[in-house]
Amino acid sequence: AQSVTQPDIHITVSEGASLELRCNYSYGATPYLFWYVQSPGQGLQLLLKYFSGDTLVQGIKGFEAEFKRSQSSFNLRKPSVHWSDAAEYFCAVGVFTGNQFYFGTGTSLTVIP
Amino acid sequence: EPEVTQTPSHQVTQMGQEVILRCVPISNHLYFYWYRQILGQKVEFLVSFYNNEISEKSEIFDDQFSVERPDGSNFTLKIRSTKLEDSAMYFCASSEQGIGDTQYFGPGTRLTVL
DSSP states (O other): OOEEEOOOSEEEEETTSOEEEOOEEEOSSOOEEEEEEEOTTOOEEEEEEEOSSOSEEEOGGGOEEEEEGGGTEEEEEESSOOGGGOEEEEEEEEOTTSSOEEEOOOEEEEEEO | OOOOEEEOSEEEEOTTOOEEEEEEOOTTOOEEEEEEEOTTSOEEEEEEEETTEEEEEOTTOOTTEEEEOOSSSOEEEEESSOOGGGOEEEEEEEESSSTTOOOEEOOOEEEEEO
16 A cells, blocks of 8 residues: 655754655656645645655755655755744655555754744 | 636535536646545545546545536536545546546635534
8 A cells, every 4th residue: 555654743843944844655657756845734745846856956945856766765854944944844655556646744943043 | 827726725514415516727737636635644546537437446535525627627527425534625626638648736625514
């Protein structure tokens, strides 16, 4: 069965520090991979996605993610975090067997001054 | 930029009542979805809809739930007899294509069942 794991429930970083949010998936083939961000009281906004090709993908707001097939991972990174990045981050997998996404449990990011 | 809209933003209902959550997907999209997020938990897939029929549904989507595209713009989720455990944020999403295409999410409807 497909699954998405985000091992870190909550991460706190200082403003200006680098950030890496982890995502691992379980799926028999290469899935479509996504990162979404959810600010308090808001819907889900797409940060970036990976379908194929270059394994390092760039997204909005200065985020990037790297697909590593050998590790079944799709970690999200940002070199310098801004206070406005405080939000909930969800990794998601889109699979070929249907039109649904499987979401991870999310990582809550707190940014301290 | 086109966006998915949802109404109402917050719905309060009594247990056993019927509720209809409404969504207006992005106009050129053909695939529509409903997800829910119970407070503090992950986003869970409910159902996908294409060509005026359900294409896939999860085990959560039982007989109490139904979806409809009553006209060319709206996409609705109906819960026939709400239960306390239906309290959640319900997100509508749409995509231009299926099978892993980017899904664009609405802001959600918070459903509170008393």
